[in-house]
Amino acid sequence: MAGTQVNTAVEETLDPDDWAELRALGHQMVDDLLDYLRTVRERPVWRPIPAELRARFRVPAPRAPEGAERAYHDFREHVLPHPMGNIHPRFWGWVIGTGTPFGALAEMLAAGMNPNMGGGDHLPNQVEAQVLDWCKEMLGYPATASGVLVSGGSMANLVGLAVARHARAGFDVRSKGVRHAAGPLTVYGSSEMHSSVRKAVELLGLGSEALRLVPVTSEFELDLSALERMIAEDRAAGCQPICVVGNAGTVNTGAFDDLGVIAALCQRERLWFHVDGAFGALAALVPEYQGRLAPMAMADSLAFDLHKWMYLPFEAGCTLVRDADTHRRTFSLTPDYLAHAERGLAAGELWFSDYGIQLSRGFRALKVWMSFKEHGLDKYARLIRQNIEQARYLAGLVRNAPDLELMAPVPLNIVCFRYRAAGCDDTTLDALNQELLIQLHEQGIAVPSNALLGGRFALRVAIVNHRSRREDFDLLVGEVRRIGKELRESEK
Amino acid sequence: MAGTQVNTAVEETLDPDDWAELRALGHQMVDDLLDYLRTVRERPVWRPIPAELRARFRVPAPRAPEGAERAYHDFREHVLPHPMGNIHPRFWGWVIGTGTPFGALAEMLAAGMNPNMGGGDHLPNQVEAQVLDWCKEMLGYPATASGVLVSGGSMANLVGLAVARHARAGFDVRSKGVRHAAGPLTVYGSSEMHSSVRKAVELLGLGSEALRLVPVTSEFELDLSALERMIAEDRAAGCQPICVVGNAGTVNTGAFDDLGVIAALCQRERLWFHVDGAFGALAALVPEYQGRLAPMAMADSLAFDLHKWMYLPFEAGCTLVRDADTHRRTFSLTPDYLAHAERGLAAGELWFSDYGIQLSRGFRALKVWMSFKEHGLDKYARLIRQNIEQARYLAGLVRNAPDLELMAPVPLNIVCFRYRAAGCDDTTLDALNQELLIQLHEQGIAVPSNALLGGRFALRVAIVNHRSRREDFDLLVGEVRRIGKELRESEK
Numbered sequence: 004m005a006g007t008q009v010n011t012a013v014e015e016t017l018d019p020d021d022w023a024e025l026r027a028l029g030h031q032m033v034d035d036l037l038d039y040l041r042t043v044r045e046r047p048v049w050r051p052i053p054a055e056l057r058a059r060f061r062v063p064a065p066r067a068p069e070g071a072e073r074a075y076h077d078f079r080e081h082v083l084p085h086p087m088g089n090i091h092p093r094f095w096g097w098v099i100g101t102g103t104p105f106g107a108l109a110e111m112l113a114a115g116m117n118p119n120m121g122g123g124d125h126l127p128n129q130v131e132a133q134v135l136d137w138c139k140e141m142l143g144y145p146a147t148a149s150g151v152l153v154s155g156g157s158m159a160n161l162v163g164l165a166v167a168r169h170a171r172a173g174f175d176v177r178s179k180g181v182r183h184a185a186g187p188l189t190v191y192g193s194s195e196m197h198s199s200v201r202k203a204v205e206l207l208g209l210g211s212e213a214l215r216l217v218p219v220t221s222e223f224e225l226d227l228s229a230l231e232r233m234i235a236e237d238r239a240a241g242c243q244p245i246c247v248v249g250n251a252g253t254v255n256t257g258a259f260d261d262l263g264v265i266a267a268l269c270q271r272e273r274l275w276f277h278v279d280g281a282f283g284a285l286a287a288l289v290p291e292y293q294g295r296l297a298p299m300a301m302a303d304s305l306a307f308d309l310h311k312w313m314y315l316p317f318e319a320g321c322t323l324v325r326d327a328d329t330h331r332r333t334f335s336l337t338p339d340y341l342a343h344a345e346r347g348l349a350a351g352e353l354w355f356s357d358y359g360i361q362l363s364r365g366f367r368a369l370k371v372w373m374s375f376k377e378h379g380l381d382k383y384a385r386l387i388r389q390n391i392e393q394a395r396y397l398a399g400l401v402r403n404a405p406d407l408e409l410m411a412p413v414p415l416n417i418v419c420f421r422y423r424a425a426g427c428d429d430t431t432l433d434a435l436n437q438e439l440l441i442q443l444h445e446q447g448i449a450v451p452s453n454a455l456l457g458g459r460f461a462l463r464v465a466i467v468n469h470r471s472r473r474e475d476f477d478l479l480v481g482e483v484r485r486i487g488k489e490l491r492e493s494e495k
Numbered sequence: 496m497a498g499t500q501v502n503t504a505v506e507e508t509l510d511p512d513d514w515a516e517l518r519a520l521g522h523q524m525v526d527d528l529l530d531y532l533r534t535v536r537e538r539p540v541w542r543p544i545p546a547e548l549r550a551r552f553r554v555p556a557p558r559a560p561e562g563a564e565r566a567y568h569d570f571r572e573h574v575l576p577h578p579m580g581n582i583h584p585r586f587w588g589w590v591i592g593t594g595t596p597f598g599a600l601a602e603m604l605a606a607g608m609n610p611n612m613g614g615g616d617h618l619p620n621q622v623e624a625q626v627l628d629w630c631k632e633m634l635g636y637p638a639t640a641s642g643v644l645v646s647g648g649s650m651a652n653l654v655g656l657a658v659a660r661h662a663r664a665g666f667d668v669r670s671k672g673v674r675h676a677a678g679p680l681t682v683y684g685s686s687e688m689h690s691s692v693r694k695a696v697e698l699l700g701l702g703s704e705a706l707r708l709v710p711v712t713s714e715f716e717l718d719l720s721a722l723e724r725m726i727a728e729d730r731a732a733g734c735q736p737i738c739v740v741g742n743a744g745t746v747n748t749g750a751f752d753d754l755g756v757i758a759a760l761c762q763r764e765r766l767w768f769h770v771d772g773a774f775g776a777l778a779a780l781v782p783e784y785q786g787r788l789a790p791m792a793m794a795d796s797l798a799f800d801l802h803k804w805m806y807l808p809f810e811a812g813c814t815l816v817r818d819a820d821t822h823r824r825t826f827s828l829t830p831d832y833l834a835h836a837e838r839g840l841a842a843g844e845l846w847f848s849d850y851g852i853q854l855s856r857g858f859r860a861l862k863v864w865m866s867f868k869e870h871g872l873d874k875y876a877r878l879i880r881q882n883i884e885q886a887r888y889l890a891g892l893v894r895n896a897p898d899l900e901l902m903a904p905v906p907l908n909i910v911c912f913r914y915r916a917a918g919c920d921d922t923t924l925d926a927l928n929q930e931l932l933i934q935l936h937e938q939g940i941a942v943p944s945n946a947l948l949g950g951r952f953a954l955r956v957a958i959v960n961h962r963s964r965r966e967d968f969d970l971l972v973g974e975v976r977r978i979g980k981e982l983r984e985s986e987k
Contacts (some may be wrong), residue, residue, distance in 0.1 A: 039607070348588065
């Protein structure tokens with residue numbers, strides 16, 4: 004009977020004691036969250052966190068249960084009222100997407116099923132494969148390419164550059180390491196390139212000194228003759244150029260490098276061509292941009308985000324690689340305990356862990372799949388165009404205001420401008436616009452971020468927001484002029 | 496009037512036309528998902544995917560909207576019935592956590608608020624800081640340490656090893672690259688170490704040849720004298736040892752390296768001490784294991800997962816680093832457009848992007864914070880102990896069965912065993928157990944995975960499952976014996 008006794012020992016679980024109670028709480032969460040999103044326009048974009056609220060998040064870990072209701076209550080009372088603001092129609096800071104209500108619901112379903120997307124023969128992996136195929140289709144990338152969903156643009160660039168290093172080192176860099184190279188393995192991209200490329204180059208052990216920042220034209224596009232010259236000089240100096248990064252939409256101004264010419268140059272020079280298309284690649288959904296972006300199809304690897312200009316909740320980035328085999332050989336590593344089987348769960352063709360850094364991976368594909376189905380790509384195309392048109396509209400408002408100055412061309416969805424007052428020098432204007440930006444945040448009006456362009460401080464409005472309306476840009480311009488005038492007058 | 500006309504142009508959004516309809520759909524999702532989780536025990540753990548179902552995930556991207564209801568319907572009909580299985584009480588494959596219903600609801604809230612956790616002064620960042628403090632507290636790690644939530648164990652090890660490389664290269668490896676080193680930068684860990692360490696070493700450009708696999712004892716623990724000898728030999732050969740990786744729970748058998756002795760050796764040899772505590776670190780919640788794990792506090796960096804033995808939904812890993820400044824200096828990179836401000840959203844102390852690879856980061860902290868509050872740490876401690884006791888219980892069942900053989904010690908939550916038939920040689924047993932494992936999957940009975948131990952194929956049961964009961968292990972043993980016998984008889 005001892006055995007029986009052991010078997011009936013009280014065993015616990017993290018499942019609820021009362022499923023009906025949790026169901027009611029779940030309904031309330033849905034109600035509260037949808038109300039919160041429906042009414043977001045009525046609230047300030049952002050507001051400062053009171054000191055006493057910060058103190059609530061400096062307490063010891065709970066040993067005893069507080070219960071689901073209490074945990075949710077604390078979220079609703081203390082966390083929810085102080086969002087970053089990027090769900091608000093007047094958030095245009097950095098390049099931060101908005102998310103959608105349906106995307107949030109899909110995340111619940113993904114976490115409920117909770118598959119490990121590292122590999123194995125289960126349906127969620129089929130969903131990711133489907134989403135990757137859809138991404139190739141919508142960006143005009145070859146259907147035979149491989150791909151992997153990643154956490155975002157930084158990881159997407161890292162994966163692309165890791166494949167570049169593997170493919171172009173000229174030796175087995177996985178086993179020998181970077182030290183084995185005869186000369187520095189150099190990487191090229193414009194001075195407007197995103198900092199995540201530098202982070203990737205550093206992480207890969209190449210050293211940021213091996214990252215060449217190519218000058219840009221007055222349109223903030225990579226200067227191609229400078230690129231050619233730098234490659235030639237580096238080769239002459241004993242370096243080993245391996246990769247050029249082309250920008251499809253730079254972070255500061257949304258500029259496009261001439262991808263076709265870079266692709267041809269890379270082919271000539273036998274260099275890996277990586278495109279950082281963080282948000283700009285998605286402009287390929289809009290017919291007017293398809294010509295400029297068509298050469299993306301020639302990229303050896305292509306990095307972009309779905310949580311930026313596809314408006315999905317975090318995290319959803321993607322790397323596509325033209326040569327699937329090279330992609331797999333960069334990362335694949337199958338120890339005994341991860342052996343793929345012929346049948347059963349450990350069978351199947353889809354082992355995404357062979358195509359990236361993660362072994363355990365979440366089901367981020369589900370929100371993409373469900374959202375693409377919900378809206379259809381044509382609607383995303385219209386919304387991306389809407390954001391581009393809003394940028395042009397804002398640029399027009401800036402041009403028409405005597406006290407505002409446009410600081411860069413507006414080729415896409417980013418507008419850089421500043422408040423300008425007669426008789427102010429640039430240094431004064433830098434300080435004034437810096438304070439103006441902070442007041443826009445503090446007053447909860449809008450959240451632009453900033454850019455330094457030619458050394459000058461600019462307000463930077465990057466529109467990847469499906470909730471923005473033209474009236475929001477009218478309001479922004481009115482408020483910038485009001486605060487600018489107030490700041491100017493308070494100085495006198 | 497032209498201006499007015501432009502302002503009233505029809506602008507679209509991805510928000511629902513009818514919020515009440517989406518609310519009703521959200522309620523249905525909650526109901527369906529909770530029912531699905533409540534009844535998971537009644538279904539097979541896993542089942543093969545029919546070919547016609549796979550074909551449904553090979554279609555062109557939807558251009559026109561299918562609508563939220565249809566997208567959800569397709570999920571429920573086609574995706575939900577074919578999970579990986581790790582939510583099931585009899586899933587013990589690899590080391591894959593279960594998730595919880597409340598964790599899934601928290602993910603919806605996180606995706607609804609959708610903050611970018613890369614930085615900025617908003618409350619979600621305070622939640623992550625709080626969660627990191629709680630992790631330090633529960634693992635006995637110094638409160639002054641820095642930390643960052645990451646996607647999982649692979650990324651947690653990568654972050655730790657990146658800091659190790661930065662701290663111990665002896666030169667500015669970020670700018671100079673690995674090539675600048677006088678000799679190979681070598682890393683040490685036992686032959687039982689997880690493959691993600693090799694992946695990290697490769698990615699960091701050190702080369703897998705610089706990763707030294709130290710032999711293990713019969714208990715699968717790192718052989719300390721071998722480690723000392725290898726370091727001395729490497730130094731004599733012109734290598735530059737930088738880091739030792741200690742295992743707190745190896746992937747194959749759950750063995751613990753002697754962390755205290757390794758810590759002392761690292762101090763003596765001025766090496767970085769990284770602990771891979773993927774799941775084993777969490778045993779520190781259980782008093783009996785605290786002595787063995789106390790030396791984790793001496794680690795320079797500590798990697799572990801919350802989506803494994805804290806039962807949270809994917810993705811939730813963590814790296815803690817003893818010296819916060821070194822951690823920050825490994826990753827911090829602040830271009831103009833990411834400049835931190837004095838006030839406003841771009842102010843604040845919490846810039847997690849300075850502590851890892853990601854710039855855009857999701858709100859994975861919320862599910863951790865809410866779940867810790869829901870249950871309290873004491874309950875997690877009881878569940879971890881419950882899993883350990885279940886492993887001992889299973890080991891007992893194996894020991895008592897004449898046709899089963901325990902293949903390794905059971906120091907923690909992992910049981911490696913095989914079906915054994917009189918008169919069979921090892922090669923026959925390897926094939927028999929391999930088929931047996933597949934049939935366990937195919938018949939939907941249970942999902943163990945496998946290990947190769949001393950070259951022999953073992954069924955491997957890793958218990959990080961809050962739904963498992965002792966009766967599940969009774970069933971497993973009965974079915975293994977039944978299938979083993981059937982396979983044996985069919986051979987005759």
